[in-house]
Amino acid sequence: MPTKKANPAAVEVGTVAKAAVAQPTLTSLRGVADWQEAAAWLRARGIEDIECITPDLAGVPRGKMMPSSKFTSNTSLALPSALYRHTISGEYPEETESFRYEPRDSDLKLMPDLSTLSVVPWETDPTAQVICDIVNTEGNAVAYTPRNVLKNVVRLYTERGWKPVVAPEIEFYLVAKNDDPDYPLHPPKGRSGRAILGGQGYSIAGINEFDELIDDIYHFSEKQGLEIDTLIHEEGPAQLEINLRHGDPVELADQVFMFKRTIREAAMKHGIYATFMAKPMQGQAGSAMHIHQSVVDIDTGKNIFSQKDGKPSKEFFQFIGGMQTYIPKALVMMAPYVNSYRRLTPDMAAPVNTAWGYDNRTTAFRVPVSDPVARRVENRLPSSDANPYLALAASLGCGLLGIMNKIDPTPPTDESANEGAIDLPRDLLKAVSLLEEEPALAEVFSKEFIGIYAGVKRGEFETFMQVISPWEREFLLLNV
Structure with missing residues (x-):
């Protein structure tokens, strides 16, 4: 397009x-x-x-x-x-x-x-x-701050003569202004004067509904030296996705950090909100931050995921094995809020597994079709509400642990991977406990960071538990 x-x-x-x-x-x-x-x-x-x-x-x-x-x-x-x-x-x-x-x-x-x-x-x-x-x-450097957490993971690659390369894809919703959190969010009206409906994946008309807003996003981005690769309309009503050019993890995390700010400011200029909540609307698809990842040799610039004959290398498979093994335990760095786990549910266009496969979007770890020089792994688990520095650190760190520990992956999945048991923690507290209990993650991210991050996440859960939801009023008020 x-x-x-x-x-x-x-x-x-x-x-x-x-x-x-x-x-x-x-x-x-x-x-x-x-x-x-x-x-x-x-x-x-x-x-x-x-x-x-x-x-x-x-x-x-x-x-x-x-x-x-x-x-x-x-x-x-x-x-x-x-x-x-x-x-x-x-x-x-x-x-x-x-x-x-x-x-x-x-x-x-x-x-x-x-x-x-x-x-x-x-x-x-x-x-x-x-x-x-x-x-x-x-x-x-203060080890527990997000930019330094990611820099430390990149340093672990550098010590081995490697450089990780990433390309994030960020989904978000445009929503009508809402100053009362008790009321559900709904899509804004576009230039047609009507609210856009769901099911508009890759619709050019869906993008054109917000043409002036998108022009401002491009204009603001250009002024900051930020380059957008592509922009599409996703499946949800007024849900968009921006893809960024591949590059250095810290630079790309910086760009996501700045893009979120840019998109919010552009939306507010047009009297609407842009939200990166993982699940802003009930019954609609959530918003992800998919991460494409590869690793190159610093001296040669060659992709270490491919051998000289073009076939996948052992490091490629071990990287996937590491993600399968450790990402469920580091998921809270990619799904940081109670709301994040509303996205990771069956039948809602998000993986709930640790499977991998070739060009299989139902798997957590998808290998896109590419030439050997561009062989990469897409992590489809992170949600767009994640801190980009921490999400990238978690994904790259878990893959590196797989290479360091020579972890073989399961066989690739050819069929739908979302029809069996859920392989991921289902709630925030469980995800926090898994992060704390895995010693290998403390070696990569530091014990101090994990202690501080876990304490903050538990504090957020306790705050959430003080709020009575509409579901409780609807079904418990007169029935129990």
């Missing part, structure tokens, strides 16, 4: 346009090499304010805004450590043996990654944004 794409002259994250080395500030849509170039880049665009942002455990942008002059004057930026210990509703869980607060709630420092510097195109005043890493007061 024909697609709109970002400006092909857009510079890759962290690079400078080779054709204009002398004037990188005039050409780079995203990223500069150093602080001197950053100052020139800001001046060239008349930037007044800088948003220094970083993802919390939920993937929500947190940080500080400041004048651009202060940003380039070696200002120290700090956040409290408690920021990584509160729930999505802003509450702070009780301490447990493995979930502890830092006694002094001491500072963590924001370290801007200048390769992510870009404009904020929806702001009326000239504004820029930069993604920051988190370090402690000694300058050491």
Whole structure:
């Protein structure tokens, strides 16, 4: 299908346009090499304010805004450590043996990654944004923060002479504005004046219903140096999917992080919401974040999933074996909320198994049809509500464990894989327990991260349990 794409002259994250080395500030849509170039880049665009942002455990942008002059004057930026210990509703869980607060709630420092510097195109005043890493007061990376969790997994590949390559696909719904959470969500009206119905998979008319909004998504993305590969209408009513170009895991996680923000802002400009909830509408398909994954040799650039003769390598099969073995235990990093498990149910277009197969969309791990050079594995389990840094870390980490431990996969599945028993944890608490009980995952993601993450997830579950649902009022009020 024909697609709109970002400006092909857009510079890759962290690079400078080779054709204009002398004037990188005039050409780079995203990223500069150093602080001197950053100052020139800001001046060239008349930037007044800088948003220094970083993802919390939920993937929500947190940080500080400041004048651009202060940003380039070696200002120290700090956040409290408690920021990584509160729930999505802003509450702070009780301490447990493995979930502890830092006694002094001491500072963590924001370290801007200048390769992510870009404009904020929806702001009326000239504004820029930069993604920051988190370090402690000694300058050491804080292992439990999401971007560092993913960086550590990538480092484990680098130590073996490999580089993982990923391509995320993010599904989301457009919904009419709803200021009362007691009422169900429903699709917005498109340009026809009518709400779009479900069952419009790959419908061009479905996309055209929101043509002006989609134009803004492309425009905002181009201004930030973000490139969309394709955009389609999915099965749900006003459910869309954006596919990103393959690349480095940290760079792609950064892009998903920024795309979520971009899409929400574009939707609000048109008086509607964009939601990445895994299951926003009862009876409709949920929203996934499928992840395509391969691994290349750093020295040769060749895909290690393929042998010289083009046949699958042992690493390819072991990567799948690792995902089959460990992803059910790391699922909470890909399905982080109670709502996430409403998507992972039978007959709702989502896998509920650990099977794999060639071009089989009913399996959790699908191997698309491709040439040997592009051999890859698609993980279809993560939901779009997941923190992209943690979802990518979990998927790549579990695959690497399979290679490290030489785990063979089951035979590939040719038939529907969703007709047997469910192979995954069915609820948030079970998923949290599985994460805590697997020692191999602690070695990859760190014990500190798992303790903090598990404590926050249990806190969110307890908050959820305080809410009485319409189902309970409907069937229990007068019947029990």
